[in-house]
Amino acid sequence: MSDIRVRFAPSPTGYLHIGSARTALFNWLYARSQGGKFILRIEDTDLERSDSKYLDEILVSLKWLGMDWDEDIYYQSKRFDLYRKKAEELIKEEKAYYEETEKGKAVRLKVPKEEVITFYDIVRDKIDVNADTLDDLVIMKSDSSPTYNFACVVDDIDMKISHIIRGDDHIANTPKQLLVYEALGIKPPKFAHIPLILGEDKSRMSKRHGATSIAEYKDKGYFPEALVNFLALMGWSPKDDREKLSVDQIIKLFSLKSINKTAAMFNIKKLDWLNGEYIRDIELDKLTDFVAEHLIKRKIVEKDYDRQWLTDVIKSYKTRFINIDDFIEKTSFLFNEEIELEQEAAKEHLNSESTIENLKKLKEKLERLSDFSPKSIEEAVRSLSDELNVKAAEIIHPARVALTGKSSAAGIFEVISLIGKERTIKRLGDVSLAH
Ligand code: GLU
Numbered sequence: 434m435s436d437i438r439v440r441f442a443p444s445p446t447g448y449l450h451i452g453s454a455r456t457a458l459f460n461w462l463y464a465r466s467q468g469g470k471f472i473l474r475i476e477d478t479d480l481e482r483s484d485s486k487y488l489d490e491i492l493v494s495l496k497w498l499g500m501d502w503d504e505d506i507y508y509q510s511k512r513f514d515l516y517r518k519k520a521e522e523l524i525k526e527e528k529a530y531y532e533e534t535e536k537g538k539a540v541r542l543k544v545p546k547e548e549v550i551t552f553y554d555i556v557r558d559k560i561d562v563n564a565d566t567l568d569d570l571v572i573m574k575s576d577s578s579p580t581y582n583f584a585c586v587v588d589d590i591d592m593k594i595s596h597i598i599r600g601d602d603h604i605a606n607t608p609k610q611l612l613v614y615e616a617l618g619i620k621p622p623k624f625a626h627i628p629l630i631l632g633e634d635k636s637r638m639s640k641r642h643g644a645t646s647i648a649e650y651k652d653k654g655y656f657p658e659a660l661v662n663f664l665a666l667m668g669w670s671p672k673d674d675r676e677k678l679s680v681d682q683i684i685k686l687f688s689l690k691s692i693n694k695t696a697a698m699f700n701i702k703k704l705d706w707l708n709g710e711y712i713r714d715i716e717l718d719k720l721t722d723f724v725a726e727h728l729i730k731r732k733i734v735e736k737d738y739d740r741q742w743l744t745d746v747i748k749s750y751k752t753r754f755i756n757i758d759d760f761i762e763k764t765s766f767l768f769n770e771e772i773e774l775e776q777e778a779a780k781e782h783l784n785s786e787s788t789i790e791n792l793k794k795l796k797e798k799l800e801r802l803s804d805f806s807p808k809s810i811e812e813a814v815r816s817l818s819d820e821l822n823v824k825a826a827e828i829i830h831p832a833r834v835a836l837t838g839k840s841s842a843a844g845i846f847e848v849i850s851l852i853g854k855e856r857t858i859k860r861l862g863d864v865s866l867a868h
Pocket of ligand 1: 444476
C-alpha cells in the first residue's frame with residue numbers, strides 16, 4: 434500500500450476552470466500512477482460566495498473527465514469545530530493570541546521575524562520567498578471562520594496529505610502555511626507547484642483566449658478523452674514527440690519530476706486537432722450516439738431522429754469536423770430547409786446563364802431517379818456531363834454551392850443523397866444567378 438495521498442481542493446465560487454481542471458488532473462494522475470489516494474476537499478468556508486450550483490458543476494465536470502476520487506468528499510464548512518479546536522490549542526501553547534476587532538475576536542498566529550523562507554519544491558527546486566513583511570497571521574476571522582491558509586493546513590495534516598500539487602499562484606501562500614505546520618509541530622508534506630497556463634499572447638489564460646470552463650468544452654462537443662489528453666500536455670510531456678496519448682498511457686508515464694518548469698501555453702488548435710483524432714478513431718456507432726446526444730440537446734433533431742440517415746451523415750463527415758459546433762456549421766444545409774448561401778462561393782460558381790441552365794438540366798435528370806443513392810446520382814451527373822459535353826466539375830462545383838450554400842463539403846454524390854430527392858429538386862429549382 435502506497436501512503437501517497439494527494440488532494441484537489443476547489444472553492445465552489447465559480448465553475449471548474451481549465452487551470453483548476455489541470456491541477457485536479459495532475460493530482461489524480463499522480464495518485465493513480467503511484468497507487469495512492471486522490472482526495473476531494475471542497476473549500477467552502479466562504480459561505481457567502483460558495484454556491485451549490487458551482488459545486489454541482491465542479492463534480493459533474495470532474496466525473497465527465499473521468500477523475501474519480503477516493504473516500505467521501507470533505508467539506509470544510511462541516512469542519513469548523515476542528516479548526517476552532519486547533520486554534521485554541523495554539524492559544525493555550527501561547528503560539529497564537531486573540532485579537533479584538535470591531536466585529537469580534539479574531540485569532541492570530543505569532544510569526545517569527547525571518548527575512549526569507551526557503552522551501553524545496555519538486556517542480557521548481559529551491560524557492561525563496563521574501564518574508565520580512567509577514568505580519569502575525571490571522572488564522573481565525575472575527576466571524577469565527579478559519580482563514581484559507583489555516584484550514585488548508587489543518588486539513589492537509591488531518592487528511593494525511595503527502596504531496597501538495599497546485600498552481601504556482603499559491604507559492605506566496607506556502608511560507609505562511611509552513612509557519613502553521615511549524616506551530617502545529619508537524620513536518621510539512623512535499624510541494625509541487627505547477628506553472629500557470631498562459632494564453633497565446635503570454636498573459637494569464639482568461640476568457641479572452643477562449644472558453645475557460647470545462648462545461649463549455651463539454652457543450653461544444655469535445656470528447657473528455659481529448660480534453661484530458663490536452664490538459665495533460667499543458668505542463669507535462671512524455672519526453673518524446675507523441676501527442677495523442679490515452680489516459681492509461683499518461684498514467685504510466687506521469688511523474689512529478691517530469692512536470693515542466695516553464696509556463697504552459699493554451700493552444701486551442703492542439704485541442705481541435707486532438708479531438709479530430711478522437712473523432713476519427715471512435716467507432717461510427719458510438720460517434721453517432723455522441724453527435725445525436727448533442728443535436729437533441731440543441732433541438733436540431735428530435736428524439737426519434739432517423740438513425741440510419743444520421744449515421745450516413747456522420748460517416749461522410751467523420752474526417753471533416755473537430756467538434757460539435759464545427760459539425761453543425763459544416764452540415765447546416767442538411768438540418769435546415771433553407772440554406773445560407775456563401776456569397777463568395779455563389780459569385781464564383783453561380784455566375785453564368787449556362788451554369789444555371791446546366792443545373793436545371795441536372796434537376797430534370799435527378800427528378801427521374803427512383804434510386805437516390807450516391808452511386809446512381811453519380812451516374813446521372815456523369816451522363817449529363819457527357820450529354821452537355823462539359824467537364825463533370827463544371828456541374829459539380831455549381832451544384833455544391835446551389836445545394837449546400839458552401840464552397841466545400843463532403844463528397845458531392847453522398848451529400849446530394851443525404852439532402853434527399855425532394856430538397857435537392859427544390860434547391861435546384863430555386864437556383865438563380867449570383868451578382
Ligand atoms: N481552494 C484553493 C483554490 O481553489 C486550494 C488551494 C490549494 O490547493 O491549496 O485555489
